[in-house]
Amino acid sequence: MGGNQSKPEFNTVLGDITVGNGEQISLSCEANNTGLTVTWEKDGYELKCVQNKHTMEQNEIETETESKDKKVKVWKTKCSLKIQNADERDQGNYTINLENKLGTASCSAMVIVELNEWRTVQWNQKEMVPSVKEFKIDNDQVRELRFLLYGPVGVGKSSTVNTIRTIFEGRPFVNCLAETAAGRSFTKTYEKYGIANGKEGMLPLAFHDIMGVEKGESAGVRTDDIINAMKGHITEGYVFHTEFPIIEKDPKYRRNPSLSDRIHCLVSVVGADKITMMGKEFINKMRKVREAASGMGIPQVVFMTRVDLACPLTKGNLKKIYRSRKIKELMNTCSNLLGGPTNCIFPLKNYHDETHMNEEINCLMLDALTQIIHWAHDYVVTFSTIPIHNE
Template sequence: MVTSVKEFKIDNDRVRELRFLLYGPIGVGKSSTVNTIRSIFERRAFVNCLAAAASGTSHTKCYEKYGIGNGREGMLPLAFYDIMGVEKQESAGVRTDDIINALKGHIKEGYVFHTQFPITEKDPKYCRNPSLSDRIHCLVSVVGAEKITMMDQEFINKMRKVREAASGMGIPQVVFMTRVDLACPMTKENLKNIYRSRKIKELMNTCSNLLGVPVNCIFPVKNYHDETHMNEEINCLMLDALTQIIHWAHDYVVTFSTIPIHKE
């Protein structure tokens, strides 16, 4: 799977990289997902993207881009964008308007999020006429497996609104269901049990019903957290999910390569 990802090429010379936006509540593993993917390709535990505690506030305050690859073998044509976490109050966390603007390609890297107001066209970090290359090519919602059944309706409404906006733009959407070891004792004992676990399957179905995402677009994964050495089981789960979202993001790019993007 590593070789397959390394050999991947984009069928559009104007799009240098596939862009993935990580979106979800605070402390569920958005930043840890970036660290896990980078660890796989660095072939060592890699911690560069600060992760927030589940009960804390978001470490991510600005629109940050993370490339995948390493200095020895070069970077891959993939970029993950990490943003401030979602909070249930409208006046806290990342604003839904900003997420939708990011999907459309209106927000440039380095923009500092404000909880009280969204980006405006006057902001120097606002991209007025985004190209296909500026857009997000796949929306990755990140939720904690052990918290799915306890998600507030406000969270669900916000995430559904973003998902519906992505659907209107034709952008593929997936869910990374993280922290599976905290939700299922059998999976915690042995990660290979993840697809044998009735509990994990039930949580995937619940997640599908709550967020409106098909079950086959929900990937149960585990991020590196307290591990100090590489773990092939963690790697395989994440690589399987990564391979799928690369294909779907690329399908989006190919489809919209011949369709003009409406200026907004």
């Protein structure tokens, strides 16, 4: 077989692909040379062929090309890797390495395997919006269900409120404190955001968007203040101090909060793209708040925002979110780090740079919102008959 005496180079490289569960994965590329030693890697480790699963091929072929008006014969090598019956374990970064006496070359591609859908979402907002709009609280003393959005700096707490407002106001809502600069928390005041029901008044829902948790007890919102907020001791407009918690003499301190003043559901917010970078100190703070909520019987959920920044499959098509192995893994990581079952974790995308309404963003948020409304309402119903002890 004739070989070209040069170091290996690629004529064509591997391309990223997405396949369905059970389908065949097919990767191929072409090298400018023959007599090459070819090896494959998956996620940095040499790929070992499994019989009836992997097929690696290396075909040396002779072709003709024109060079200086002359037809010349050149040799090249077509390399391919086929993987049968793809499943989630086959997802990963695949690399091909070429080697001869004169040198080496390699190229990589990402293979995404779409899983069978493990959670379903009704992707039709016409049916989901009315059920929220018609919702009524089964207790005259409680005017609105209160949700506390709590989590690290810059994960999308304010953007979550914006997204919910956008859905019910029917236009992109941008003026509620979403910040672009990373770093220290932008939201420092205890605010309450209501949701307008179009032109028909307000929905019985209120969101408190608070200063993000930061590293160290002396930075960011204090754990004891979050617990005070959940108990209903903090009123709107209170400016959080990092050095000390709210004091009873503070005019914003509510001495005897009623069931209506309490938080009815704790929403821990984490960024899907930032979970794996969350430090131990952060996690312990969030766990402490969740434990305090458990002690008060307050339901807790996790909103895992910024899914588009963590998962290419989801970024390409939000409807594939519950087919993504990456999202599944992040939900498991989140559940292990913060505690709580994965069915209380909602991966979400907020309005970010969109200028128009997007039904997929809306439906994913509405799916989570519908669930948390039920859970918060269950809490109100349960505590309507049980007296609350304030301390």
